[in-house]
Amino acid sequence: MESHDGDAGSVVGDDPLLPLVLTVLEHYGYACALISADEVEVSRPDRDDDTPYRIRLTNLRQWTAREPRDQWPALVADFLGSLIAATEADLDDGGLDLDDYTSVRSLLRMRVYAEDIGDELDIVRRPVAPGLSEVVVIDKPTTLMVLTTEMVKGWPVDQDELFRVARENVRSDGPLDAHVQPVDGTRLASLYGDTAYVTGHALWVGDYPVTGPYGVLLAIPTQSVVHAAPLEQAAIPGAINRLIELAWEEYQQGPRSVQPHIYRWHEGVLSLAGTVEQSPDDSLAVHITQEFQDCLEELIRD
Numbered sequence: 366m367e368s369h370d371g372d373a374g375s376v377v378g379d380d381p382l383l384p385l386v387l388t389v390l391e392h393y394g395y396a397c398a399l400i401s402a403d404e405v406e407v408s409r410p411d412r413d414d415d416t417p418y419r420i421r422l423t424n425l426r427q428w429t430a431r432e433p434r435d436q437w438p439a440l441v442a443d444f445l446g447s448l449i450a451a452t453e454a455d456l457d458d459g460g461l462d463l464d465d466y467t468s469v470r471s472l473l474r475m476r477v478y479a480e481d482i483g484d485e486l487d488i489v490r491r492p493v494a495p496g497l498s499e500v501v502v503i504d505k506p507t508t509l510m511v512l513t514t515e516m517v518k519g520w521p522v523d524q525d526e527l528f529r530v531a532r533e534n535v536r537s538d539g540p541l542d543a544h545v546q547p548v549d550g551t552r553l554a555s556l557y558g559d560t561a562y563v564t565g566h567a568l569w570v571g572d573y574p575v576t577g578p579y580g581v582l583l584a585i586p587t588q589s590v591v592h593a594a595p596l597e598q599a600a601i602p603g604a605i606n607r608l609i610e611l612a613w614e615e616y617q618q619g620p621r622s623v624q625p626h627i628y629r630w631h632e633g634v635l636s637l638a639g640t641v642e643q644s645p646d647d648s649l650a651v652h653i654t655q656e657f658q659d660c661l662e663e664l665i666r667d
Contacts, residue, residue, distance in 0.1 A: 382429060385441040386422065391451055422447065427619030450507070462503070466520040473512075474504045475531035477564035477585060480517065485531050487514045489527060495637040496624050497585070501531045509561060535565045541591075543573055548594070549603025556591040564623060567591045570630045579664050580631030582638060584612035588621035596629065598664060613641055613649055629657055 373427070380402060389406055390397050398406040400419065408417040429437050433568050462468050466573050480498045482490070489501040489512040503510040517527065541558040554575045556566055566573075570581050577595030582605060586590045592611050594604035608627055615626035630639045638657040644650045653661075 375420060380442070381434065382422070382426060382437065385438055386445065388608065389442055389445045390420075393445075395449075404498055420445075423622070424620035427622070431618070432533070452542075461503075463503075463516055464519055466522065469503060470530060471534065472504045473501060473527065473531040474509075474535050474562050474564055475499055475501050475528065475565050476509075476588065477567055477623065480659040486511070488512060489514060489517060489524060491524075491528065492561070496626055496640075497624055497635070499528065499565075499568070501527050504534075504561070508545065532565065532568070535562045536569065538562070540572065541566050541573075545574070548600070548607050551594060551599040551604045552592045553604055553607055557589060558595060561588070563591060564588055567628075567630070568635060569633070571633070578667075579660060580629055582608060582627060584608050584625075584627050585623045586612045586615035586625060587619060587623055589614065593630075596631075596660075596664070598667075601661065609639075609641055609651055613643075627651075629660065 374410070383399070383402065386405060387397050387399075390405065394409060394411060395407040396410055398417070398590045400406050403422045405422065406417045407420060425441065428444065429440050432440060436654070455460075461472075461601050476499075477493060478490075478498050478500050480492065480496050482488075482498060482500060493499045501512040503512060512527070518522075520527075522530075538560060539558075539564060541556040541560070543581045544555045545552050547553075552575070554573060556570070556573060559562060564585050568584050569585060570583055570591065572574075573593065575581050575593040575595050577597035577600065579596040582594050582596045582600060586592070592608055594608060612627060613625045616622045625641045627638045627641065629636050634657060637654050639651045639653040642652075644649050
């Protein structure tokens with residue numbers, strides 16, 4: 366075990382999770398390098414292709430935080446065991462020719478992530494709103510492979526076409542389920558489904574029965590759900606407050622957190638409506654953007 370941040374012990378410190386993580390990884394034969402308290406770089410020296418890759422621990426921390434400490438060893442073993450099995454299955458899969466665009470095209474999908482996803486990699490992504498990025502992935506049998514610009518260099522299409530195809534493939538997989546509940550005279554929908562691409566549907570949320578005269582107010586707290594409410598007079602302030610509460614709570618709990626902020630969808634465009642953060646007194650502070658403030662004033666006048 367080594368560390369990129371000086372002595373490994375200074376990274377582990379009193380952290381009760383990292384020793385468990387390192388023990389499991391080393392049990393599987395991986396060499397580990399601590400990048401930070403939430404990221405480990407691993408490689409397999411016994412393989413011909415021992416290219417290192419990184420494991421993020423944010424989701425694991427959110428899972429373990431919910432459980433008593435004596436359950437952590439089993440949780441860590443299950444989490445890393447599943448991740449390693451999926452990764453090694455992909456490494457052993459020689460049937461997919463990544464140089465052949467025609468064989469990959471039907472596997473392209475997209476997700477919405479926090480904008481800092483893959484900062485260390487040159488991946489195929491583009492901003493969709495402040496704090497959010499759209500990322501193209503390959504939908505492999507056991508895991509998702511994030512598409513890098515190096516992988517697509519020889520493909521006969523540009524990046525705009527890749528995003529178009531990825532969106533088209535997600536939409537063709539079918540709509541999400543929508544659980545709708547009344548909130549202060551309006552309705553709040555939670556969109557979810559048995560798919561890894563729930564967040565992509567935020568970009569065409571107008572397809573769902575949650576669109577008001579000024580569009581949709583929505584939140585994407587995790588990869589598992591999109592919360593949305595019609596933007597109409599009845600949605601102020603009840604639905605807005607409820608959206609903020611849900612977004613913050615689910616973002617903090619995770620796993621696979623995206624953003625705690627609220628967004629507006631209008632005529633196919635996603636924009637930031639307000640940022641959400643916790644104040645020193647533990648209350649939530651919401652900073653409405655000027656654009657959304659103008660929208661609210663116009664809505665109220667009407």
